Amino acid sequence: MNNIGIAGRLLRVNLSKKTFITEELPLEMFIEYIGGRGLSAYYLNKEVSPFCDPLGEENKLIFFNGPFAGTLVPGNNKINVAFKSPISNTYSYSLAGGHFGPELRYAGYDGIIIEGKSEEPVYLWIDDEKIEIRSAANVWGKDIKATDDLIRQELGADHNIHVACIGPAGENLVKYACITADVYREFGRGGCGTVMGSKGLKAIAVRGSKDVAVADPKGLMELTERAYAAAAQNAKAKIRRLHGTNELVEHINNAGFLATNNFSEGYAEASKIFEGASFRDSVVYTDAACFACPIACSKNCKTESDRFGNVQLEGPEFETLALLGTNCGLTNWEDVLKVSEVCDALGMDSMSAGGCIGLAMECFEKGILTVQDTDGLELNFGNGAAEAKLLEMIAYRQGIGAILAEGPVYAAEKWGVPDLAIHSKGMAFAAYDPRGAKGMALTYATSPKGAHHMVAPVFGGEMGAGTRFEEAGKENMVRGTQLNFAAVDSFGICATCQNGLPRPDQLAAFKLVTGYELTEAKMLFNAERIFNMERMFNVKNGFSRKEDTLPKRFTQETMSSGESKGQKVDLEPMLDAYYAVMGWDNNGIPTLETLAKLGLDK
Amino acid sequence: MKVLSAEPKKCTGCKICEQWCTISHYNVMNPKKSRISVTRSHDDLMNYPVACHQCVDAPCIAACPTKISALSRDENTGAIIVDENKCILCKACIRACPYDAMKAFPAAKHVFTCDLCGGDPQCVQHCPQGVLSYEEIAKEVI
Incomplete structure (x- = not known):
């Protein structure tokens, strides 16, 4: 070749x-x-x-x-x-x-x-x-x-x-x-x-031992040197270098929308211990980077405790900390590192596992589950040792673990509390409670893969604009971010590395690497086509507006405390506005015109 | 004399040093042709950059068969220079190097090692974490 x-x-x-x-x-x-x-x-x-x-x-x-x-x-x-x-x-x-x-x-x-x-x-x-x-x-x-x-x-x-x-x-x-x-x-x-x-x-x-040649090596070297310099100056990149993605804890917890106790709350005083500076001081051992990354947001961590002995791993990053940690009521690093280590070793999505265990813990606290159901585990929020044991029971499908292995919807239905499963399309939520950042409600509800944040992580933009409690006007922000991430995920560059390599440089890199000049217009057209292809796979299988939902916890229960107190999500008008800007009908299905425009009508 | 040195505790394992090593030598990217290599250990949560230590009594030069004499020392930089035409890839130098810094070039019949880029090492220039340095050290330390 x-x-x-x-x-x-x-x-x-x-x-x-x-x-x-x-x-x-x-x-x-x-x-x-x-x-x-x-x-x-x-x-x-x-x-x-x-x-x-x-x-x-x-x-x-x-x-x-x-x-x-x-x-x-x-x-x-x-x-x-x-x-x-x-x-x-x-x-x-x-x-x-x-x-x-x-x-x-x-x-x-x-x-x-x-x-x-x-x-x-x-x-x-x-x-x-x-x-x-x-x-x-x-x-x-x-x-x-x-x-x-x-x-x-x-x-x-x-x-x-x-x-x-x-x-x-x-x-x-x-x-x-x-x-x-x-x-x-x-x-x-x-x-x-x-x-x-x-x-x-x-x-x-x-x-592999093959050469990777590019169209313009000299130009690429110049662009790359500029990008390193930009990343070294960029505020986001700098804080990620120090505190990893856990720099987010402070902002999200203080704003009152950090997944806490199965999303029953959005703030916990105890979670302050997980803020970035405390993270770095108490458990970070060395910094780690993925390939070709000048930022190095990954952190290698260690703890030593009487309960768990020596625990070490690369991570936990923010989503793992939130879902396995704060969402399960954990309040110290020893517990968080232990459950992260166990979950990683067993090969489970730490976010979904945390969503499932948070659900089980809420059921246990409410008396829906008792020690008879949990093989003796005291599944109160904050019990890290029990959580570590439960992770193993899930991976090996033992006892109550076999139920949770099927996901939050199956478990909550089995226990007669379907509304306590915090999911969209069966996928457990990411750390951002959408009551504190309404754009995230649209992101979660309309994502082709269920409740995942990286399809369109708009919460930062909403906080910056001071509009995080507003439903109106989020459709364009979500659409723009969805298209941006469809492109970035296709370029294969890291979301954090965009801080230092903004879109014009991504497009310039495409030319320097392949020799072809990809315009921004063409890139956005491609991104829209990708997003609609993902949507259409589901539409063909019968998915429509009826599956673009949020748990009732977010649409009917107001946030009980913290800086997002009193908030809930009014999703339906958001969907109306969003479908309109996407060129989808009011049932959430791409119109024939939209499909024809994208070349997807054949 | 200047030497290339590293502080492993600061290394993140991004391999940017390997990339610049190969693009500056060969105009392509290929870590297997990099003269500096980073090894990640999950056991001790460290990354170890390894390049030629420019040993004073270089075991690689000593190991190279007299009839071949493919290795020499650059008088200006002190780097070990491989004569690719003379080298027969007997690997005696690879076995002799205590640091795994002498390597076989992919799909070729010769070894290769760090040449200090003639005195301006590109790995040092581009390491984003300041792990690598190329500095004068005192004679008595050598």
């Missing part, structure tokens, strides 16, 4: 037939779909039926890098995977940073499509042109770190080998299992690890 920038091909692996082929991927596909999230959307829509069983043979895992993978472009480390989700039954996608995506590019592939299902546990080994489907008998049952260690050992103990794998949760088909790359970088949400487990695929190991 002598492509400039991109590898120009994908690897297709069929686990049923144990076959693999490479297919050409011309630059035109990147011009039309930008990269990662866009290319995944193209192939999932083309090849996977919206009606398929998410854990059946027909579902696929569709991994794609962006066009910058492996180059100098700052933050070019996000690889996307698309799949039909077993937790939301919708279109889903998830991005992981770290070094796995760039290594795949060095092996000479822009993406991997995994099809079929293996009868026995296997893992995939990609070493440049050498592709092997190997027995995973030795690693099936192992946790994330042991799997990573053992596979790299088996393949020659080379630190250049990067492994993306599932843990016990994925093997046991816990509905929100993740795929974990490089031990601590998760394709976290939507249950892609569950899909991987259903395919009998334990891991994908990759090593």
Whole structure:
């Protein structure tokens, strides 16, 4: 291959037939779909039926890098995977940073499509042109770190080998299992690890030694140097460098919309201990970065306590801290690090797991569940040791864990309290209670993958504009942010690295890397098409306005205390206005005109 | 003489040093052709940048067979220079190096190691965390 920038091909692996082929991927596909999230959307829509069983043979895992993978472009480390989700039954996608995506590019592939299902546990080994489907008998049952260690050992103990794998949760088909790359970088949400487990695929190991050439090396070096300087001066990048994403704790807690005790509150005095400065002082050991990132928002942490002994991990970042931590009433770092460590090792989405445990804890506090239901666990808010035990019970489907392994909707219905499941489309919420940032209500309700914040994280803009309690006028902000993230996720650059690499530089990088001049107008057109393709996958499966919902907690119960006290969300008028600006009908379905404009009418 | 040194505790493992090493030498990006390498350890939560230490009594030069003599020292910078035409990739120097800083070049018949970019190391220039330095050290320290 002598492509400039991109590898120009994908690897297709069929686990049923144990076959693999490479297919050409011309630059035109990147011009039309930008990269990662866009290319995944193209192939999932083309090849996977919206009606398929998410854990059946027909579902696929569709991994794609962006066009910058492996180059100098700052933050070019996000690889996307698309799949039909077993937790939301919708279109889903998830991005992981770290070094796995760039290594795949060095092996000479822009993406991997995994099809079929293996009868026995296997893992995939990609070493440049050498592709092997190997027995995973030795690693099936192992946790994330042991799997990573053992596979790299088996393949020659080379630190250049990067492994993306599932843990016990994925093997046991816990509905929100993740795929974990490089031990601590998760394709976290939507249950892609569950899909991987259903395919009998334990891991994908990759090593590459190919050159990545770009159209204009000198120009790219200049752009990159400018971006480093910009990131070093950028206020957001600077605070992320110091406190990681946990810099958000202070702002969100003080504004009274931080997930607390299963979203029954939005503020806790006790959560002040989790603020960024306290985080850095009390538990941060070293800073860590994903590939090509000058910021390094990731933090390696350690604690030592009588209860848990030595605990260490990369993380926790803000969402994990919030959902496994404050949402479960935890009030100290020892507990938070312990539950994060356990959840990571088992290979579960820490956000969904935290949403499920918060639900169980609220039920326990209200007497809906008793120790008879919990195998003796005292599931009060704040009981970190019980939470750590419950995480294991979920991953191994023991006792009450087997119920929570099916997700918050299943568990809440089983316990007769459906309204206590804090979810949209079956997906548990992120940390931002939408009563304190109304734009987030639209983000959560209309996201193609359920209640996930990164589809359009508008809360910062709302706070900056002083409009966070207003419903009116959020439709354009949400639409603009959705399109921005559809593009950024497709470029494959990290959201935090946008601070230092704003849109004009992203577009300039596309030209310097591929030689093609992508205009902003074309980029936005592509982003809108990607977002509508994701929407249409769900529409074809019967989704419409009736699924664009929020839990009653947010629409009927007012926030009880803190700086968002008295707030609730009036969602329906927001949906009306949003559908109008999206070119969707009042039932939330893209109109024929919109589809025709985007070339999606065929 | 100036030497290249690193403070591992500050290293984040971003591999920006590897990228600039290869683009400045070969006009492409390829960590396997980088003369500096960063290894991440999840056991001790550290990242370790490794490049040639420019040993005074260089074991690599001593190990290179006399008939081959592919390794020499740059008089100005003190860097170990590989004559790619002479090297036969017997790997004696790779085995002799205590720091794993001498490596086989991908798909080629020679070794390679840090050449200090002729006295202006690009890894040092671009490390965003100030991990790497290229500084004069006193004779007695050497």
